[in-house]
Amino acid sequence: MRTAYSVETVRAAERELMARLPEGALMQRAAAGLAAACADVLGRVYGSRVVLLIGSGDNGGDALYAGARLARRGAGVTAVLLAPERTHPGGLAALRRAGGTLVTPGAAEQIVRRADLVVDGIVGIGGKGGLRPDAAPLAELAADSRAAVVAVDLPSGIEADTGEVLGAAVRADLTVTFGTHKPGLLIDPAREYAGSVRLVDIGLELPDQAELEALQHADVAARLPVPGAASDKYRRGVLGVAAGSARYPGAAVLAVSGALRGGAGAVRYVGPAGDAVIAAFPETLVSDKGPHKAGRVQAWVVGPGAGDDASAVAEVLAAEVPVLVDADGLRLAERGAVRARSAPTLMTPHAGEAAALLGVSRAVVEGARLASVRELAGLYGATVLLKGATTLVADAGGGVVRVNSTGTAWLATAGSGDVLSGLAGSLLAAGLSAVDAGSVAAYVHGLAGRFAADGAPAGAHDVASAIPAAWRDIRD
Numbered sequence: 170m171r172t173a174y175s176v177e178t179v180r181a182a183e184r185e186l187m188a189r190l191p192e193g194a195l196m197q198r199a200a201a202g203l204a205a206a207c208a209d210v211l212g213r214v215y216g217s218r219v220v221l222l223i224g225s226g227d228n229g230g231d232a233l234y235a236g237a238r239l240a241r242r243g244a245g246v247t248a249v250l251l252a253p254e255r256t257h258p259g260g261l262a263a264l265r266r267a268g269g270t271l272v273t274p275g276a277a278e279q280i281v282r283r284a285d286l287v288v289d290g291i292v293g294i295g296g297k298g299g300l301r302p303d304a305a306p307l308a309e310l311a312a313d314s315r316a317a318v319v320a321v322d323l324p325s326g327i328e329a330d331t332g333e334v335l336g337a338a339v340r341a342d343l344t345v346t347f348g349t350h351k352p353g354l355l356i357d358p359a360r361e362y363a364g365s366v367r368l369v370d371i372g373l374e375l376p377d378q379a380e381l382e383a384l385q386h387a388d389v390a391a392r393l394p395v396p397g398a399a400s401d402k403y404r405r406g407v408l409g410v411a412a413g414s415a416r417y418p419g420a421a422v423l424a425v426s427g428a429l430r431g432g433a434g435a436v437r438y439v440g441p442a443g444d445a446v447i448a449a450f451p452e453t454l455v456s457d458k459g460p461h462k463a464g465r466v467q468a469w470v471v472g473p474g475a476g477d478d479a480s481a482v483a484e485v486l487a488a489e490v491p492v493l494v495d496a497d498g499l500r501l502a503e504r505g506a507v508r509a510r511s512a513p514t515l516m517t518p519h520a521g522e523a524a525a526l527l528g529v530s531r532a533v534v535e536g537a538r539l540a541s542v543r544e545l546a547g548l549y550g551a552t553v554l555l556k557g558a559t560t561l562v563a564d565a566g567g568g569v570v571r572v573n574s575t576g577t578a579w580l581a582t583a584g585s586g587d588v589l590s591g592l593a594g595s596l597l598a599a600g601l602s603a604v605d606a607g608s609v610a611a612y613v614h615g616l617a618g619r620f621a622a623d624g625a626p627a628g629a630h631d632v633a634s635a636i637p638a639a640w641r642d643i644r645d
């Protein structure tokens with residue numbers, strides 16, 4: 170499991186560790202890891218040109234000590250000081266001793282243009298509210314230069330706790346982060362500014378419960394349902410899919426395509442697209458009666474392509490089994506009916522659907538994804554999976570939020586969300602909790618998207634076809 174902790178938690182852990190260590194030891198650990206990462210980026214340190222962008226806090230201190238290490242290995246190191254009189258004194262002295270040069274921001278343009286590497290030590294977890302006007306031009310210079318950009322702890326200007334980007338921010342090729350990931354490094358839009366992320370262990374002791382967690386292959390493998398000798402199709406779980414309409418029969422087909430590859434023992438389809446479903450997947454149990462007459466299921470998916478059939482949504486919500494609500498179902502589901510449910514509910518909106526439910530614009534949700542998913546989960550008393558380039562899954566009760574980024578932008582294709590809802594529904598029917606079903610499905614679906622696309626456009630049905638390969642890759 171990859172975890173991320175809030176600034177407050179990181180600060181508390183740092184205080185505790187610093188009290189046990191000689192003064193400055195923690196910063197030396199950070200600087201050593203940072204310098205090693207910079208050396209890897211440079212390839213050859215000797216003779217390289219390194220520019221440090223230095224703010225007034227400890228983030229700048231890390232960068233200065235790392236710069237001193239690089240200077241001792243023969244790099245030409247220049248530090249641009251945003252606030253010379255408030256610069257970390259120890260770091261400044263170390264760089265001076267190592268032969269580094271100090272300049273003011275006025276001289277930055279010239280030297281950044283010729284740099285091989287720019288190190289962003291403007292601001293770290295102490296930053297708030299986007300880069301200040303004096304620092305913002307430095308971020309632009311770094312973006313315009315041909316140099317590699319390495320961010321110290323996090324790209325300056327992003328919000329560490331939320332992943333929001335409130336103004337100008339540095340765009341890094343690599344972020345070297347200390348002690349733990351910060352939520353902003355894993356959540357869009359800030360995640361995009363971080364580039365790849367390298368974690369340097371500085372010995373922080375962190376609490377069991379993180380702010381954010383991202384499943385890895387082994388975590389997913391441990392959660393995937395696998396049949397045993399005692400399994401039969403009913404014990405594996407039966408999923409009901411109430412989806413599709415005369416206008417959108419394909420949504421039903423795609424939801425079933427995901428469901429059949431999600432580990433349930435059988436899939437029942439209820440709705441007006443039975444012929445299309447059977448034609449594509451003859452193994453589906455098709456019923457033309459309403460959901461409550463369809464026979465027993467262990468979970469329901471309702472909503473993909475459902476048009477305006479509010480009664481099917483209400484019927485499914487009245488069932489005492491886990492329910493996944495997607496697409497049109499989100500609009501048709503009565504909040505009170507969702508809140509009144511005792512079995513788990515998993516809602517799977519994209520940003521536009523989440524925005525409609527919250528009564529805000531899509532841009533608001535996209536800019537503040539963590540707050541939005543939590544708010545929606547609280548509002549409906551449900552587990553919410555917010556789709557996008559990174560997918561977030563939050564429980565109503567608060568606590569840790571799961572984040573997934575296995576996907577690819579090729580997944581932004583019509584119907585891929587229907588495949589996801591079938592897949593996640595199947596995992597619910599197989600007995601996974603709503604958070605596990607949602608986050609495991611997002612992980613597998615993202616990987617399947619990568620396999621299906623492999624650098625070229627793929628349709629949603631290709632994504633569904635690639636689920637078994639993703640599944641095998643995870644269990645390997």
Ligand SMILES: NC(=O)C1=CN([C@@H]2O[C@H](COP(=O)(O)OP(=O)(O)OC[C@H]3O[C@@H](n4cnc5c(N)ncnc54)[C@H](O)[C@@H]3O)[C@@H](O)[C@H]2O)[C@@H](O)CC1
Pocket residue numbers: 183187195196199224225226227228229231291292293294295296297298299300301304321322323326347371
């Ligand atoms: N506390 C520790 O023991 C350790 C801290 N470390 C480093 O220390 C950093 C935190 O240091 P600080 O608490 O000094 O804080 P920062 O260095 O992150 O930032 C604080 C300074 O930045 C300025 N600032 C705040 N918001 C700004 C904005 N939007 N634009 C421009 N300037 C802004 C403030 O005036 C303040 O002087 C971490 O991110 C990490 O890099 C590491 O050395 C590891 C050990």
Ligand SMILES: Nc1ncnc2c1ncn2[C@@H]1O[C@H](COP(=O)(O)OP(=O)(O)O)[C@@H](O)[C@H]1O
Pocket residue numbers: 496519556557558559560576577578579580581582583584585586587588589614
């Ligand atoms: N830029 C992106 N990068 C990665 N995954 C994406 C991106 N855009 C969308 N996705 C994923 O693709 C799927 C699209 O679902 P959705 O928006 O519901 O589409 P549809 O309604 O057409 O089925 C979701 O799983 C989402 O997380």
Ligand SMILES: [K+]
Pocket residue numbers: 228289290291292293320321322323324325
């Ligand atoms: K930084």
